[in-house]
Amino acid sequence: MARTKNIYVCQECGYESPKWMGKCPNCNQWSTFVEELTTSKKTVTNLGNKTVTPVILESIDMDKEERISTGSKELDRVLGGGIVKGSLILVGGDPGIGKSTLLLQMCQNIGEDKFKILYVSGEESIRQIKMRADRLGVKTRNLFLVSETNMDLIEGTIKNSSPDLVIIDSIQTIYKEEITSAPGSVSQVREATSTLMRISKENNISIVIVGHVTKEGALAGPRVLEHMVDAVLYFEGQRHATYRVLRAVKNRFGSTNEIGVFEMQDNGLIEVQNPSELMLAGRPLNVSGSVVTCSMEGTRPMLVEVQALVSFTNFGMPRRTATGIDYNRVVLLMAVLEKKVGMQLISYDSYVNLAGGIKVNEPAIDLGIITAIASSFKDQVVDPHMVVFGEVGLTGEVRGINMAEKRVIEAAKMGFKSCVLPKANIKGIKKIDGIKIYGVENVNQALEIILK
Structure with a gap:
């Protein structure tokens, strides 16, 4: 005969408990346990000597994927x-x-x-x-x-x-x-x-x-x-x-x-x-704090605009805000700017936004974020026909990234005239007509070229 009993199940991870708990020990979420009624019935299945016949891998016909x-x-x-x-x-x-x-x-x-x-x-x-x-x-x-x-x-x-x-x-x-x-x-x-x-x-x-x-x-x-x-x-x-x-x-x-x-x-x-065209639609020209970078989504390069606004604050604790970008990554890159470039951002509020509302977590946009912050801090305009990308380390070095050539080709296709990227990627890029390539080893070299 079937018996019914009450159990408590976490709605986040499915953890079961005989009594209610405020915090789930499995997923550490609070107030997620809900009482459920279950029916328990013991059944015994006698399979005898029945077995399952295995199939040789090479015998499976997969000429065409359905x-x-x-x-x-x-x-x-x-x-x-x-x-x-x-x-x-x-x-x-x-x-x-x-x-x-x-x-x-x-x-x-x-x-x-x-x-x-x-x-x-x-x-x-x-x-x-x-x-x-x-x-x-x-x-x-x-x-x-x-x-x-x-x-x-x-x-x-x-x-x-x-x-x-x-x-x-x-x-x-x-x-x-x-x-x-x-x-x-x-x-x-x-x-x-x-x-x-x-x-x-x-x-x-x-x-x-x-x-x-x-x-x-x-x-x-x-x-x-x-x-x-x-x-x-x-x-x-x-x-x-x-x-x-x-x-x-x-x-x-x-x-x-x-x-x-x-x-x-x-x-x-x-x-x-063409997502790049959509993301760059309405991009302001000849204003500080606006930089175009390139992110890879799978095998597709996508140009996006990084915007930054750095303004003086009268409060003791400056505000940091990041939209569409990992907040901790932005704080890390600002620390690199302070330590390696000498920009005193301790008295300035900083707001960083990825235009269009898209979210990107790829490290290759690090150099674009740093350039946008530096451009707004110095109030210097970045060439609107320039694309900037590269991963930035804690010592201020610009590290190589993957699929650099595809990113440059996408930039040239969208009408950009110059590209700043890691020097380590220069050897793997063939000459592309209509775009000038600058290879940089660290953040200081990049800013010298970008913010002339």
Whole structure:
């Protein structure tokens, strides 16, 4: 006979405890334990002498990787060339960022290739989905809609309809009747995802799951959710901004460094083929504190503008602010400026911003940050046709970076006339027409060239 008991489950990591605790000993988060009712039933399965026959690796035929093209070059780039058959993909993002819009537009492109798609919504009725589909111009006959939250009914629908692609929007609304906790709890999310993973692998059906995010920007639910799926995509961007960035943080079938850039318009999301042009649009010319640097996102170079504002403060503790850049990295680079260059920034507030709202953590933009701060401090204008990039160490040295030639080619393509980069990368760069290259070994040499 089944017995029921109460346990407390951490909503962040899934840690279980027989009693309530204020702080989770596993993830160290406070006030995350929620009471759940579980049913325990001992079952004994006698498998006898049954075994599983292993398969020789060389005998597996993989002449051509089975992928479904999404019809979007940016989305295919992030996925590694398209959706792999039988894969489980998790897409997360803030509310209203455009996750459902992106997936509906993907359905239109895939449906035109005669692939059968099942769209399961637990948040909207089929009429509401139809309204959004009409606005986005989605008219494919191969898209089937279901408004349901019961996992058992969804599983039966998938088996009966045999689609090529299934979209679950969202996993936090799906529940299994065997589990007494509320939809969106750790137990429900884990079991629903486990069921979807089994369906995907057994029937070779690609499934895309939409997940909510917490106020910290992480995917809601247990961390095991991200370990179970084959790919995790984050849809980033500010709601008041027009562009969106799709980033892969996990991908078993491709690179995790690629990003896709989209622009939100009235008729949906439009691909941005040249992100550098978008990031530099509206850039002010002949003003101090503005420098163009280059960041690599996977195999794609992207020019971005670093802005800095250094102003005198009357308070004893100067303020430091960084937007789109790691705050600790900015403080470190300012210490290098004070110690190695002699700039006394102790009495100045410093504000550093990556224009456009994009976030970059690559060390190659260090020299651009230092140049922007120095330009604002000295009130000297940096040549608007110059690109600056390189990693800066604590001793003030400018260290070599990867893919320097691709960055210079991108700068030349965008019309820039000169480029300041680490001297260690000069040998690996072929002569590129229309752009002059300066190699520097330390910060002092760089500032002498840039701030003449």
